[in-house]
Amino acid sequence: MSVETDGVELVGDETVENIARAAVFAALTGAMAYVSFPNPVSPVPVTMQVLGVFLAGLYLGPVWGGASMSLYVAAGAVGAPIYAGGGAGLGSLLGPFGGYLWAYPVAAALTGLVAHGTSGLVDPRQVGVPRLVAAMVAGTVLIYAGGTVGYAVVENVGLVKAFGLAAAAFIPAEAFKIAAAIGITRSDQLNAA
């Protein structure tokens, strides 16, 4: 690669902040993939990964939330151990659960879009609970649609069977994450947004 010597083109202040936040939220989502809790309603443990997707949409908005999750997918693809269970590499993206990963950027963008609308970012504390729930339910539906279609394509099974194998067991836990995310946006400990 040739070295550029034409002078330095600095990145604008606002963009620097957004890139920094997008990268840190992508890393946070990766770190959340390692935290799991026993699930009261299903034998599959609950990981916090999807919570990272919700928070990226809620705190960064549709554009940078989506960018953040794209970074998450890209960093995992080139080898950061940030996918579920510490997975990484293009193999995970093309594997049976790759559909979930492909859906994350779109889901974060959709969550951000429903929560913030199209006229600039709003403090998540100011957004009403029904709207927050709608935003995250929309994100969840997209993630599971992506996951189910991905599993069906990669494993050559029908959509119904793919849903039963790869999605049904995980869905109840999403309600806990949505409730937790609402609790987070209402938390007094957080002053930033």
Next chain:
Amino acid sequence: MTLAYRPGDGVLHRLDPRSKLALQAGFAAAAFVHTTAPGLAVLTPLAVFAPRLAGASVRDALGEFRVIAPFLLASPLVAGLRLGEPWFEVAPAVHTALASYRVLLLLLVAAAYVYSTPVRDSRAAVRWLLPGKLGAATGVGVALVFRFLPVLQGDLAARRDAVNARLGGERSLRERIRLVGVGGLGRALSRADRLAVALRARCFAWNPTSPPLSYGRRDWLATGVAAALGAAAALA
């Protein structure tokens, strides 16, 4: 589950990251198009050989993906089930079993890339692959994700220990996720703010100097293999 770069001097370690990405893409295309017994039989030696070329064993590479093994095994069985006579059909089960096997081969090849490619090489390849500012921002972002992952993992683990030490284990699942999430998010937001200040202080620019990537004879050979695999997929 520690699928990560392993320093070494395997054949793949000496390849340019771009030729390794091309190999993976060619292999994936060929595997998806030729998901038949003969097609996968031809690709199997390549996939089995890949981790060895990266200085790891096939067993190491398979161990990284043991979490999804039950799904790969269960899919063919479920695909063959029928609600009614004859209850089980062999043809769809075989079809799905081949797909599961294809996944296994792809995972081996992808693991070989991760074993043999340091982060800075991947970052340079990302910058080369994506044009202009998008590539620059993605390259920096990917490097920052690598940098911040262990830090935020530490934050979350510390927060979780703190919650558990205060009898958090007896709280509801929602409350536990919320408590760990609030702590993690708060730390992440303040880290992002400090990172932005640090980036500005160091003249974060759209056109920094990347590590040099060089394409040698080996890389052209690898690209040739990748092109052959891609052609095999396209001509099917």
